[in-house]
Structures are given as structure tokens and as C-alpha cells.
Amino acid sequence: MKLKDKVAVVTGGGSGIGRAICQSFVREGAAVVVVDQNAQGAENVKEELVNAGGKASTFVGDVQRPETNRDMVAHAVKTFGGLDILVNNAAAVLQRQVVDMKDDEWDHMIKVDLYGPFYGSREAARQMIKQGRGGRILTTSSLLAVQTRGLQAAYSAAKSGVIGFARSLAIEVAPHGITVNCVLPGHIRTPLTEPMFTPPIKKAFEDRIPVGKLGEPEWIANVFTFLASDESRYITGEAIIVDGGYTINGELPGVQFGPTSQEV
Numbered sequence: 661m662k663l664k665d666k667v668a669v670v671t672g673g674g675s676g677i678g679r680a681i682c683q684s685f686v687r688e689g690a691a692v693v694v695v696d697q698n699a700q701g702a703e704n705v706k707e708e709l710v711n712a713g714g715k716a717s718t719f720v721g722d723v724q725r726p727e728t729n730r731d732m733v734a735h736a737v738k739t740f741g742g743l744d745i746l747v748n749n750a751a752a753v754l755q756r757q758v759v760d761m762k763d764d765e766w767d768h769m770i771k772v773d774l775y776g777p778f779y780g781s782r783e784a785a786r787q788m789i790k791q792g793r794g795g796r797i798l799t800t801s802s803l804l805a806v807q808t809r810g811l812q813a814a815y816s817a818a819k820s821g822v823i824g825f826a827r828s829l830a831i832e833v834a835p836h837g838i839t840v841n842c843v844l845p846g847h848i849r850t851p852l853t854e855p856m857f858t859p860p861i862k863k864a865f866e867d868r869i870p871v872g873k874l875g876e877p878e879w880i881a882n883v884f885t886f887l888a889s890d891e892s893r894y895i896t897g898e899a900i901i902v903d904g905g906y907t908i909n910g911e912l913p914g915v916q917f918g919p920t921s922q923e924v
């Protein structure tokens with residue numbers, strides 16, 4: 661068991677990638693606080709974890725509020741005796757042209773997707789430093805931090821922002837045995853994205869992704885579990901892309917550059 665007796669807080673734990681992270685952490689022996697603004701989603705996941713023999717609790721709140729982040733850490737300490745792992749995973753999405761973007765839409769995106777991880781990481785770091793037994797601070801960034809599309813300016817700005825934030829924080833807390841890393845999922849099948857994957861769109865992605873498939877939440881959760889464990893002790897300030905090769909694929913279908921080996 662890679663996370664035996666560890667205590668984890670996972671935001672956005674009530675669905676999709678967050679849910680898979682909670683399940684993986686519990687399988688590896690951690691006690692988990694499932695944080696979500698959707699109370700029913702959090703409760704459902706908690707029941708799944710408890711029915712599987714794990715230790716779990718819920719905390720309902722909106723991560724854009726500093727109080728949510730402060731109180732979720734306090735809840736973990738009160739319920740399970742401390743905090744070893746934070747996963748900042750909850751996020752908002754918005755598809756909007758910059759020229760049409762309203763101030764409050766921009767504010768909302770940055771508050772949930774950038775302020776949220778800042779508040780959460782700050783509270784977790786304070787608690788972990790106080791405990792003096794190290795820790796792991798992890799954030800779900802996105803492929804769209806490094807390779808984006810139109811309509812994603814606010815989301816891409818925030819998801820890039822968490823990477824710079826994590827790198828600087830990693831240096832500050834390294835002397836305390838705390839590592840700070842980001843995971844950048846590619847195109848993953850979750851309740852958020854599933855409606856988007858109509859058959860032609862799914863086929864277009866499968867053609868474009870070198871490993872030939874959309875991702876499953878469990879494949880992202882596996883990477884979080886490694887980063888949350890002692891096995892990753894020498895990795896900090898990293899942004900790890902998990903996308904089946906989507907971002908490295910610069911091939912143009914049907915186009916071959918330069919002479920072939922037979923012609924040389």
C-alpha cells in the first residue's frame with residue numbers, strides 16, 4: 661500500500677478525475693476527504709469509498725472561497741488527525757471569445773481555477789509545515805496549459821498559472837519535505853467531457869492521439885497516486901503531461917517531409 665495511513669484532501673472529488681483519484685488513494689490505504697460544491701456527488705463518492713472498506717469523509721464548499729480551503733484542511737485534521745496530501749482538482753470551464761468575455765466571467769474562471777489552488781496550497785503548506793512530516797501538494801492543470809485552442813483564454817491562463825505557481829512554491833517548501841507538482845491530463849472521458857465526444861469528434865481525437873484512445877480517469881489517477889507516494893520523493897516543481905502523446909504529435913496527416921531513406 662503506497663499511501664498507508666496518509667490523509668488526503670481531494671477537491672472536485674465528487675466526479676470524474678477527482679473521483680478516480682479518491683478511489684485510487686483509498687485503495688492504497690489513505691483516508692480521504694472528498695471536497696465538492698456538489699453535496700450529492702461528494703456523498704456518493706464517500707459511500708463508494710466506505711463500501712470498499714476505506715476511510716472517507718465529505719466537505720461541501722466552493723474552492724474559490726478562501727474559507728472553504730481553510731475549513732477543508734481543518735476538517736481533515738479534526739477527522740483524520742492531519743494532512744499529508746492535497747489535490748487541487750476542482751475547476752470551472754468556459755468557452756468564450758476574448759472579445760465577448762465579460763469581466764465577471766473572467767473573474768469567475770480565475771477565481772476557481774487559479775485562486776482556488778492558491779488558497780488550497782497555502783492552507784495545506786501551513787498545516788504540513790506545522791506537522792513537520794512532509795507532504796504532497798498536487799494540482800490538476802491541463803493539456804490546454806501548453807497546447808490550446810480558441811475560446812479557451814481564461815481556462816488556459818489559469819491552467820498555465822497553476823504551473824508557475826507550483827514551481828515557485830516547490831522551492832519554498834522543499835526544506836520541509838513537501839513536494840509540489842502538477843498533472844496535465846489530455847482528453848479524458850468524464851461527466852464533464854463525455855457529452856462533447858460525439859462519434860465524429862471521438863474519431864477525430866482517436867486519429868490525432870498517438871496511442872489511439874481517449875483517456876480514462878483511472879489513468880490520470882494512477883499518476884496522482886505515484887506523485888502522492890514516497891516513490892516520487894525526488895520529483896518537485898514538475899508539470900507532467902498525461903495525454904497519450906497528443907501534445908508531441910506534430911505529424912500532418914498525408915504529408916511527408918524531406919527525402920525518404922531510399923532516396924538518400
Ligand SMILES: NC(=O)c1ccc[n+]([C@@H]2O[C@H](COP(=O)([O-])OP(=O)(O)OC[C@H]3O[C@@H](n4cnc5c(N)ncnc54)[C@H](O)[C@@H]3O)[C@@H](O)[C@H]2O)c1
Nearest residue numbers: 672674675676677697698722723749750751802848850852
Ligand atoms: N476531463 C478532461 O478531459 C480534462 C482534461 C484536462 C484537465 N481536466 C481537469 O481535471 C479536473 C477534473 O475535471 P473532470 O473532467 O473530472 O470534471 P467533472 O466535472 O467530472 O468533475 C469536476 C468536479 O469538480 C466540482 N467543482 C467544480 N467547480 C467547483 C468549485 N468551485 N468548488 C468545488 N467543487 C467544484 C464539480 O462539482 C465536479 O464534481 C479539472 O481541474 C479539469 O480542468 C480535465
